[in-house]
Amino acid sequence: MDTTTSACRLLTLIALSGECSTEVLSFMGISPSYGEKLITKLKDDNLIKTHYKDRLRGYRLTCTGKKLLLSQNPDRFCFYLSGNTDTNRPRSDYPRRLRLQQTSIVYSMLQNAGVTLFRDEKPMLFQPGNRNLQMLPLPSFYHSREIKELGAEAIKINNSRTIGILFAPKCIYAVFYTSDSLLKWEYRTELKVKTMLHYHISRGALGREYITPAYHPDTPIKALIIGSNMDTALKLLTSTGGYQKSYFYLDSSFDYFHYLPACSAGETMLRLLCSPKLMLSLIQLLLSDLQPPCPDYGLEHDAINDGLPVLLAFDFDMLRISRFCTALSFHEMSGCLICFDFQRSVLEQYFADTVTIETIDLNKFEGRFLN
Incomplete structure (x- = not known):
C-alpha cells in the first residue's frame, strides 16, 4: 500500500x-x-x-x-x-468518542503544519528506563497517553484536558481542543502539567543529558487552545469560568494562552508559533515603521504609533490581549492592535472602540514567508 x-x-x-x-x-x-x-x-x-x-x-x-x-x-x-x-477498542459513550474525533482533527492540523507525530520517527521520551541521549526532531507532538508512559508520576495529571504536548524550538505547548464551546477546566490540574514539564526539563526525561537539542530550564511552557472558529476565541476571552469555576477562564496556570482556529489559517498560525525564526522575521518587519515602546505609559506594549501604544496580537495570546484591554480601560487610553485579517472581527468585538486595528493579509504572509 x-x-x-x-x-x-x-x-x-x-x-x-x-x-x-x-x-x-x-x-x-x-x-x-x-x-x-x-x-x-x-x-x-x-x-x-x-x-x-x-x-x-x-x-x-x-x-x-x-x-x-x-x-x-x-x-x-x-x-x-x-x-x-481507546485507539484499539474505542468505547461507544459520547464524551469519549467526541474526544477521539477532536484528537483526529488536531492530528491532521499538526501533520499539515509539519509536526512529527509518528512513534517510529521520534524518541520515546517518557518510557521508563529510556535514558540514552536522543535527537528530538522539532517540532514534535506527544499524545497525552504517551506522556502517561511515565507511570505513577502521570497520575497527577490524569484529569488534565490536554490532548498532548507539542515540543517546539524555544518553547513547549500544552495542546487543548475546545470545539465551539468552553472546555472543562481545573486550575490545579493544568498547573501540575506545567510543573511536571518544568521538572523534567531540569531533572527528568527532558534534561540535556537525555535529549538534544536541549531545553533551557527557563523554557516557557505555553497553553495552545484550538477551537472550531474565531468566534470561540471571544467566548474564551470573556469567560469567567461559570459555576464553581469549572469551565475555562484566563487564569495563571500558564503564562501564555495562544488560540488558533481549526482551519487552514490555524495551520499557518501553528507553523508560525513553531518557528522562532519566522516569528522574529515577522516581528521585525511589523516594528520597522514604528517607534520603540515607552515605559512611562504604564502598560505592556510592543511599540508606539502616533502616540498610541501598539500591541502585536497576531500570535493571539489571549492573556496578553486581555491585559492590554484592561490596561487601556484603566488608564482611559486608546491603543492600536496588529493582527491577521481573520482575527480582526473578534478583536473588534472584544475591544469595542478603544483600539484601531491594522491587519496582516494572511495570503500575502503565506506567499512571502511560507512559499
Whole structure:
C-alpha cells in the first residue's frame, strides 16, 4: 500500500485517533465528491467502517484495516492498535468518542503544519528506563497517553484536558481542543502539567543529558487552545469560568494562552508559533515603521504609533490581549492592535472602540514567508 496516498493517510489518522471525525477529509484537501468515493472504496475493501450513534458519525478501522497497518509498520502502529485502549477498542459513550474525533482533527492540523507525530520517527521520551541521549526532531507532538508512559508520576495529571504536548524550538505547548464551546477546566490540574514539564526539563526525561537539542530550564511552557472558529476565541476571552469555576477562564496556570482556529489559517498560525525564526522575521518587519515602546505609559506594549501604544496580537495570546484591554480601560487610553485579517472581527468585538486595528493579509504572509 502506497503510504503517500490519501487512503493511507486517512487510515493512519484513524489508527492514531481511534475514531476519526468526518471533518478531517477537508483538512486533507479532499473534495466532498472524491471523499465520498474514497470512503466507499475503503469500506468495500473492508478496511474501515462508519460508526454512528448519538448523532455523531465517525470512521473506525476494521480488523482487516488494523492488520494491514500493523503488517506494514508495527513500530508506528502497535502502540495504538494493541491492548484494551481507546485507539484499539474505542468505547461507544459520547464524551469519549467526541474526544477521539477532536484528537483526529488536531492530528491532521499538526501533520499539515509539519509536526512529527509518528512513534517510529521520534524518541520515546517518557518510557521508563529510556535514558540514552536522543535527537528530538522539532517540532514534535506527544499524545497525552504517551506522556502517561511515565507511570505513577502521570497520575497527577490524569484529569488534565490536554490532548498532548507539542515540543517546539524555544518553547513547549500544552495542546487543548475546545470545539465551539468552553472546555472543562481545573486550575490545579493544568498547573501540575506545567510543573511536571518544568521538572523534567531540569531533572527528568527532558534534561540535556537525555535529549538534544536541549531545553533551557527557563523554557516557557505555553497553553495552545484550538477551537472550531474565531468566534470561540471571544467566548474564551470573556469567560469567567461559570459555576464553581469549572469551565475555562484566563487564569495563571500558564503564562501564555495562544488560540488558533481549526482551519487552514490555524495551520499557518501553528507553523508560525513553531518557528522562532519566522516569528522574529515577522516581528521585525511589523516594528520597522514604528517607534520603540515607552515605559512611562504604564502598560505592556510592543511599540508606539502616533502616540498610541501598539500591541502585536497576531500570535493571539489571549492573556496578553486581555491585559492590554484592561490596561487601556484603566488608564482611559486608546491603543492600536496588529493582527491577521481573520482575527480582526473578534478583536473588534472584544475591544469595542478603544483600539484601531491594522491587519496582516494572511495570503500575502503565506506567499512571502511560507512559499
